[in-house]
Amino acid sequence: MILYALWILLSTWLISSGWALSLFKQLNAAGYTVSLLIFGILTVGILRQGAQIVISKSFQPLIKLLRRFRRPIPIVYLIYFLAALIGGLLHAPSNYDALCYRLPRVLHWGAAGGWHWIGGINIRMDYSATGFEWLAAPLLMLFKTDRLLFLINVISYALLPGLIYSVLAGLGIRRRVAWYWMWLLPTAYCFVLQAGSIGNDMFATVYFMASAAFALRAVKMSSWSYAALSILAAALMTGAKASNLPLLLPLAFLVTGMVKILLRKPWKSLLLLIIACSASFLPIALMNIRYTGDWTGDPNNSEKMKISNPIAGLTGNFLELSFGALVPPVFPVVKSYNTVATQWFMKEPLRSIRDQYPRVSLSAGELATEEGAGLGAGLFILCCVGMFFSVNRNFQGGFSHPAMIFGLLSCVALAVFMAKMGSESAARLASPYYVGLIIPLLSFRSQGLLISKRWWRLLALACALSVFPALPLNPARPLIPIPLLIDAAESLHVSESVVTRIKNVYQVYGNRSDSLVELRGHLPSGSKRIGFAGTGNESEYSLWKPFGERRVLDLVTKVSFDSPSGEINCIVGSEEGIFTRSNLSAEEYARSIKGEVVWKEWITILGGREPCPWVVIVPGVEGHFSIPNHP
Numbered sequence: 001m002i003l004y005a006l007w008i009l010l011s012t013w014l015i016s017s018g019w020a021l022s023l024f025k026q027l028n029a030a031g032y033t034v035s036l037l038i039f040g041i042l043t044v045g046i047l048r049q050g051a052q053i054v055i056s057k058s059f060q061p062l063i064k065l066l067r068r069f070r071r072p073i074p075i076v077y078l079i080y081f082l083a084a085l086i087g088g089l090l091h092a093p094s095n096y097d098a099l100c101y102r103l104p105r106v107l108h109w110g111a112a113g114g115w116h117w118i119g120g121i122n123i124r125m126d127y128s129a130t131g132f133e134w135l136a137a138p139l140l141m142l143f144k145t146d147r148l149l150f151l152i153n154v155i156s157y158a159l160l161p162g163l164i165y166s167v168l169a170g171l172g173i174r175r176r177v178a179w180y181w182m183w184l185l186p187t188a189y190c191f192v193l194q195a196g197s198i199g200n201d202m203f204a205t206v207y208f209m210a211s212a213a214f215a216l217r218a219v220k221m222s223s224w225s226y227a228a229l230s231i232l233a234a235a236l237m238t239g240a241k242a243s244n245l246p247l248l249l250p251l252a253f254l255v256t257g258m259v260k261i262l263l264r265k266p267w268k269s270l271l272l273l274i275i276a277c278s279a280s281f282l283p284i285a286l287m288n289i290r291y292t293g294d295w296t297g298d299p300n301n302s303e304k305m306k307i308s309n310p311i312a313g314l315t316g317n318f319l320e321l322s323f324g325a326l327v328p329p330v331f332p333v334v335k336s337y338n339t340v341a342t343q344w345f346m347k348e349p350l351r352s353i354r355d356q357y358p359r360v361s362l363s364a365g366e367l368a369t370e371e372g373a374g375l376g377a378g379l380f381i382l383c384c385v386g387m388f389f390s391v392n393r394n395f396q397g398g399f400s401h402p403a404m405i406f407g408l409l410s411c412v413a414l415a416v417f418m419a420k421m422g423s424e425s426a427a428r429l430a431s432p433y434y435v436g437l438i439i440p441l442l443s444f445r446s447q448g449l450l451i452s453k454r455w456w457r458l459l460a461l462a463c464a465l466s467v468f469p470a471l472p473l474n475p476a477r478p479l480i481p482i483p484l485l486i487d488a489a490e491s492l493h494v495s496e497s498v499v500t501r502i503k504n505v506y507q508v509y510g511n512r513s514d515s516l517v518e519l520r521g522h523l524p525s526g527s528k529r530i531g532f533a534g535t536g537n538e539s540e541y542s543l544w545k546p547f548g549e550r551r552v553l554d555l556v557t558k559v560s561f562d563s564p565s566g567e568i569n570c571i572v573g574s575e576e577g578i579f580t581r582s583n584l585s586a587e588e589y590a591r592s593i594k595g596e597v598v599w600k601e602w603i604t605i606l607g608g609r610e611p612c613p614w615v616v617i618v619p620g621v622e623g624h625f626s627i628p629n630h631p
Contacts, residue, residue, distance in 0.1 A: 001166075001217065004159060004210055005229055006043070011135060011207075012232045013039045015239060015279040018134040022114030032138040073183045073457075076464040077161065080187065080471070084157060084196030087477030088150030092513035093198040094476045096371060098132075099512060100539045101125045102200070103146065104552070106137050107544045111551045117291050120554030121581065122536040127288050127297020129281050131240035132200035144547045146513065149198045156203035157195035160186045163209035164435060170216035171439065172400030174448040180460065181442060187464040189329065189368050189376030190431040196477055197370045201431040204240035207233045208247055208432050212406070215254035224265055227258040228272050235276035242281050242296065243421055243429050246413035250406050250436055304358040310419035312356030317418035317426045319353075323362050324374020324427025329470035331364055338363045361424035366501075368470040374427025375434050378466035383441055385459065390444045397445025404443045410436025475509040482506045508604055515605055516542035516572070522599035522616050524570050531555045533573025533581055538605055543572060555581065571595075571617040574603075578615070586615040594620030 017035040021027040068074050093099070105125040109115050118125045132152065139148045161182040168178035186192070194202035211233035218226035234251050237244050262269040277283075288297035296306070307313035331337070341362040345354045354360055365372070390396075414433045423429055441447070450456050472479040485506075489499050511517070520542060523530070532540040533555050543552045553568065578586050590597045595617050602611040 001214075001226075004163060004213070007155065007159060007206070008210055008214075008229050008233050008236065009043070010039065011131075011236050012275065012279045014138060015131060015134040015236070016275060018130075018137055019115065019278055019283060022109065022116075025113035027109055027112075027114045027137070027141075029141045032141055036138065072461050073180065073464055076461065076468075077183045077186055079468075080192045080195065081154075081157060083471050083479060084150075084154055084192075086196075087471075087474065087479060088154060088196040090479075091477045091510075093146055093149055094509050094512040095198045096512070097124075098149075098198045098200070099541045100537065101128065102133055103136065103140070103149075103198075104539065104541050104544070106133050106140055107541075107547070107552070110137070110141055117287065118554065119556065120532075121556050121577075122554070123298065123302065124536075126291070127284070129200075129239055129241045130284050131236060131279075132198075132203065136198070140547065146198075150196050153195055153197055153199065153203050156206045157186065157191065159206050160191065160209070163206060163213050166213040167209050167216065167435075168403070168439070168442060170213065170220075171403035171406055171443070173403050173439075173442050174445070177442055177447045177451055180451050181438075184379065184382065184460060184464055185435055185438065187376075187467060188379050188431075188434055189373035189467050189470075190324075190370075190428055190434070192467050193368060193370040193373045193470065193474065194431070199370050199428075200240055201428050204237050204244055205432040205435065207237035207240065208244070208251070209435065211237060211251050212254055215251070215258060218261060219254075219257040222261060224261055224268070227261045228268075230255065230258065231262075231272055231276050232279065235280035237432065238281040239279050241429070242285075243417060244432050245281065246416040247410070247432060247436070249413045249416075250409035253406055253409055305421055305423055307357060307420055307422040309356040312353050313419045313422055314415065316353050316357035316360040316422060319362060320360065320424070320426040321374060321418075321430060323364075324372070324376075324430075325380040326377055327364050327368065327374075328377055329368045329467050330473070331366055331368075334364050334366050357422040359422050359424045363424075366505075367473055367475065368467065369474065370428070370476060372425055372428055374430065376467055378463035379434075379438070382460060382463045383438060385456070386441050386447060386450060389450045390441070390446045393446045393449070395444055395446060396449070399443040399445060401443075403439050407436060407439035407441075407443060410439065475505050478506065482510075504604070512605075514542045514545060515539065515603065516614070517545075518601065519572060519599070519603065519614055519616060520545070523572075524598070524616075524618055527569040529553060529568050531568040531571040531573075533571055534577040535574060535580055538574055538577060540572075568619070570598075571619065573615060573617075575613045575615070586613070586617065590615075590617045593617075596620075 013035070017032075017039075018027065021031040021035065024031075069078050101122050101124040104122075105118065105128075108118050108125070115130075120126075135152050136149050139151075140146060164185050165178050165182035168181060169175050191202050191205070211230045214226045214230035214233060217223065218230055230251075234248060234255070237247060262272075284297075285295040289295050291297075292299050298306070307316075341364075344350050344362070345360070368376070410433060414430065414437060417430065417433065418426075421429070451460075473485070478485075486499060486502060489502060508515075528550050530543050530550060530552050531554075532543065532552050534540060540552045540554070544550065555571065555573075573581075573586070575586050578584065578589050582589050582592075584592060586597055586600070597615050598618050599616040600613055603614045604611040
């Protein structure tokens with residue numbers, strides 16, 4: 001458990017130190033260097049007694065684990081892990097949410113020396129949970145590159161099987177059943193496709209599993225240290241995303257057994273709770289209350305993610321989660337399907353659900369991708385077979401009560417999530433819930449008999465492999481040369497529209513991390529402060545590159561060009577973004593500030609979106625400008 005403990009401690013340290021460095025305006029490379037040196041010294045100090053023994057013991061499970069890769073299902077997991085590692089090494093990160101607001105917010109904090117309320121048109125930069133960002137911040141600030149950020153998810157994916165096994169076995173599920181499912185559960189589409197990305201859904205599953213695993217071990221061994229790690233992991237889970245908050249319910253079932261253990265050391269436990277709060281969602285919730293009056297940060301529900309009608313939320317999310325469990329990894333008839341899916345929501349009763357759940361969507365892409373992947377068809381089929389077998393056997397042998405209670409509480413937690421939150425990406429957002437949802441099925445003793453069947457093992461292998469076709473073709477991190485793919489499509493006489501679509505999708509994904517690179521070459525020489533006027537769904541991230549050379553400011557409030565604190569060398573924006581903010585065209589806006597449009601070109605930002613015009617505006621020497629908030 002040492003490797004898991006180190007990951008929890010490092011995560012907690014980075015998040016807590018991020019807030020602390022912000023307090024002293026030292027959120028920079030020097031501040032993180034000192035912070036990490038202190039963490040290293042403390043870690044060595046904790047392990048100073050018998051360090052060699054600790055290291056030796058930590059590698060024993062690893063050696064034993066490597067031996068198990070001789071079996072087919074673990075080999076499938078190993079292939080997925082290596083694909084994530086290679087994909088992350090070969091390709092720049094392209095996760096849309098990360099590039100649109102999660103990484104830009106880190107750059108804003110670094111430029112200002114600490115966390116602050118940015119107040120731009122993209123409100124997600126302010127109100128969203130900050131867990132992944134605090135882990136990414138030292139990598140960005142120390143190495144001045146985003147090419148290492150995928151390691152956060154690769155490490156998390158590497159830790160997942162062992163944690164799943166510890167939880168399943170600790171809850172009383174038969175060890176052989178736990179062994180098979182420790183390899184099967186990480187093959188969920190959402191886990192595999194995010195393992196090499198910079199998404200912030202999958203990595204929270206590790207914190208959920210770690211909290212449960214350490215809680216079970218704390219009660220078994222009456223250990224305060226394990227209890228502390230469980231509390232920290234639970235806090236980290238909430239700090240990753242507010243949508244994970246309901247998962248505190250199943251964890252509470254396990255944590256109640258640790259109360260007496262924590263009370264043995266009241267002062268240490270009090271300090272533990274303070275540290276845990278700093279690593280949780282609580283700090284950003286308090287900031288949201290301060291700046292918006294609402295703990296979510298979106299009091300007017302401008303993002304349309306709050307559901308006021310629980311029935312609509314439960315129904316809409318059920319449809320999305322079900323679709324996420326059924327959609328194939330490769331969907332060649334997706335265009336026809338999307339047309340039908342759109343028509344469904346134009347008719348009753350789905351139209352009423354859409355009215356209450358504006359962002360509900362059952363649309364899909366040609367390939368399973370990290371932005372929308374859920375449980376996946378493989379595990380869904382395997383779960384259906386397992387339930388049918390257990391029912392057919394009349395639930396022979398009973399079930400593990402702790403596992404059943406924990407699993408049912410996980411189902412209740414998901415129901416709360418479904419009733420309150422509405423997003424077109426519900427299948428992805430629910431990633432940390434999936435392991436808990438499957439635990440009730442695994443709690444039945446009859447599952448031990450099922451896994452002994454040769455046909456089941458073959459089916460399990462096939463289901464584990466089901467997501468594989470999407471891996472080499474993954475637009476975010478393709479593992480085959482795209483020119484070869486295009487040549488193959490043309491040699492097979494694939495229609496010209498499909499070939500064009502292939503070229504467009506891979507080009508957009510390939511350029512997404514630096515989508516404005518062409519525009520950046522037309523910035524006025526010496527531009528250090530750039531005003532950004534894109535829409536809330538258009539990313540400013542590319543304008544920050546190379547990192548550390550310039551600062552980007554979102555043009556929402558009044559700024560004066562000749563003001564020392566607000567001096568801006570040029571303005572970059574899309575036609576739509578400028579019109580949204582000022583009700584003027586780019587040319588009209590340039591004239592209003594006595595400036596000039598020095599460059600204009602059509603740029604494609606998203607694969608499913610038409611190119612749109614972007615401009616570079618250089619203001620006049622005496623120009624003043626004001627872009628009012630959007631009404």
